[in-house]
Amino acid sequence: MKDQFSRKINYLRISVTDRCNLSCQYCKLYPFSFRDSSSILSYEEILRVVKISLTLGINKFRLTGGEPLIRKDLAKFVRKVNSLKGIEDLSLTTNGILLKKYAKSLKEAGLKRINLSLDTLKEDKFKLLCRKDALKDVLSGIKEALKIGFVPLKINLVVLRDFNLDEIDDFINFTKDFRVIVRFIELMPFNEELNWFKRQFVSVKELKEKLRRKYILTEVKDIYTAGPAKYYKIKDFGIIGFIAGVNECFCQDCNRLRLTSYGSLRPCLWNKNELNLKEMLRAYAGDQEIIQKIKDLVICKPKERKLTQSQVSMWEVGG
Numbered sequence: 001m002k003d004q005f006s007r008k009i010n011y012l013r014i015s016v017t018d019r020c021n022l023s024c025q026y027c028k029l030y031p032f033s034f035r036d037s038s039s040i041l042s043y044e045e046i047l048r049v050v051k052i053s054l055t056l057g058i059n060k061f062r063l064t065g066g067e068p069l070i071r072k073d074l075a076k077f078v079r080k081v082n083s084l085k086g087i088e089d090l091s092l093t094t095n096g097i098l099l100k101k102y103a104k105s106l107k108e109a110g111l112k113r114i115n116l117s118l119d120t121l122k123e124d125k126f127k128l129l130c131r132k133d134a135l136k137d138v139l140s141g142i143k144e145a146l147k148i149g150f151v152p153l154k155i156n157l158v159v160l161r162d163f164n165l166d167e168i169d170d171f172i173n174f175t176k177d178f179r180v181i182v183r184f185i186e187l188m189p190f191n192e193e194l195n196w197f198k199r200q201f202v203s204v205k206e207l208k209e210k211l212r213r214k215y216i217l218t219e220v221k222d223i224y225t226a227g228p229a230k231y232y233k234i235k236d237f238g239i240i241g242f243i244a245g246v247n248e249c250f251c252q253d254c255n256r257l258r259l260t261s262y263g264s265l266r267p268c269l270w271n272k273n274e275l276n277l278k279e280m281l282r283a284y285a286g287d288q289e290i291i292q293k294i295k296d297l298v299i300c301k302p303k304e305r306k307l308t309q310s311q312v313s314m315w316e317v318g319g
């Protein structure tokens with residue numbers, strides 16, 4: 001499926017829940033409340049969307065949230081998705097707290113890759129930033145995921161001036177044996193009014209300059225080319241990536257749609273235009289009708305994002 005700017009749309013990020021076992025400061029802006037479970041898509045409903053998406057040429061899927069691993073029977077759902085003909089990639093984004101428990105069953109169910117979000121390796125900062133004392137669980141989750149064979153494991157870190165700028169070396173150390181790739185991500189201003197965002201923001205440009213004073217970075221172009229990250233080999237260490245989601249625009253290569261936990265299809269994180277698929281699914285709309293609506297939506301995928309247009313947080317839309 002192509003949009004009006006000839007971008008090939010082949011990637012769907014699916015938020016399986018808006019709930020999370022963390023409340024990270026930059027993600028959940030207070031006040032917030034979760035939706036009741038009847039307004040969240042059932043697995044059967046999501047599966048139908050996946051099947052329809054496959055007929056439209058979408059063959060890469062990522063499960064996210066909220067925290068996907070807190071939804072009951074996720075591994076069983078992974079198995080069902082993975083058994084569909086045409087699935088090329090099925091991955092998961094998680095905070096890792098429950099990975100020790102689920103890594104094995106997810107692997108057996110056919111999950112291919114995991115991205116894990118971790119912003120600090122210090123217990124006190126983790127507690128402050130994520131509002132939970134759970135760093136130990138995340139670290140055991142990482143260990144288990146690597147043991148089970150989710151290699152390379154991508155660790156995503158949102159760079160925050162007062163929280164982790166002093167920990168970058170520790171994260172780089174993680175990459176040494178090439179089993180972990182660390183990706184540094186620019187903090188996105190989900191609510192521009194908040195001075196907190198402005199104060200914490202560190203650009204990829206600033207971070208790269210800082211790193212170049214200490215390390216030798218060589219851009220790696222031939223691997224991991226899909227997606228917005230730029231990858232570098234660090235001499236004597238492994239691979240790191242940078243995602244400058246605020247200061248750079250990747251829209252010209254955007255191949256993604258998002259299915260929100262509340263059942264809407266979004267062509268752009270930063271644009272409120274959505275298709276209410278849940279309503280259609282629950283009104284017994286036929287596949288052809290849904291397909292046509294999706295095509296109409298994709299045609300309207302904005303050429304470029306406008307950073308001010310969304311007041312919805314990642315936990316609602318799906319990070």
Ligand code: SAM
Binds near residue numbers: 067115158185187314
């Ligand atoms: N719970 C899962 C996790 O923690 O990976 C999936 C959902 S979470 C919303 C997905 C990603 O969104 C996390 O890596 C998180 O750091 C990122 N995120 C949330 N708010 C963000 C913000 N304001 N700027 C940049 N990344 C953000």
